[in-house]
Amino acid sequence: MLNAENLWFRYGTHLPWTIQEKSMAVAPGDVIGIMAPSGFGKTTLAKLLAGYLNPAKGNVTLDDKPLPKRSYNPVQLVFQNPELAINPRWRIDRILREGHPPLLRHLDALGISSSWLTRYPHELSGGELQRVAIARVLNPQTRYLIADEMTAMLDANTQALIWQVVLNIARQQQMGLIIISHDARLLNRLCPKCLDLTHTHPSEPNLDEMLPTY
């Protein structure tokens, strides 16, 4: 279980709280959507859940323990722009093997061509590079995947292909998925449970009631 308990976060001591008293729990194999317009703190919440940011108060635990700081992070976060998460000086082959060797069937399913492996990131298109970024985290060590606008820059066909593969693998590996998107249709299609943050304002205290707990 990935558990966030009573999280508070702000980007500076004199700035307003971006995240206030938020709690949520995600079980293995759950698929949960988070939807809200720009600025409601979706990415901040994602970063807190993945341990990229530390809450001012509250904590995030995986099976009742803090997230590991030195070993592979079982809570992986994939953003819209793969360039930001990928070392531009590494060839694709090395990027894919950084955490855990990728399974050949995952590369095939995502349409990753063997001819890409010897190239550098700038020698792939944005959509091709995003597939590499996704393949990199779809390994058995990833227990929870947070997809923050992960397919927003892709065409409809590539988007459909990627989600089919990701949902299949998540089901097989009992990986929990948190899908953040502005696209209500996408979330309705993918997520049995969905949080719509547009009905609240970040400073209002009732957001908690919308978050699923188990």
Ligand SMILES: Nc1ncnc2c1ncn2[C@@H]1O[C@H](COP(=O)(O)OP(=O)(O)OP(=O)(O)O)[C@@H](O)[C@H]1O
């Ligand atoms: N590094 C930062 N320093 C200061 N303020 C920040 C920082 N990052 C985000 N913020 C602010 O925190 C608030 C929430 O930002 P966040 O990126 O979490 O929202 P979001 O809902 O994901 O938005 P978007 O859909 O545009 O990505 C915004 O008001 C933003 O300006």
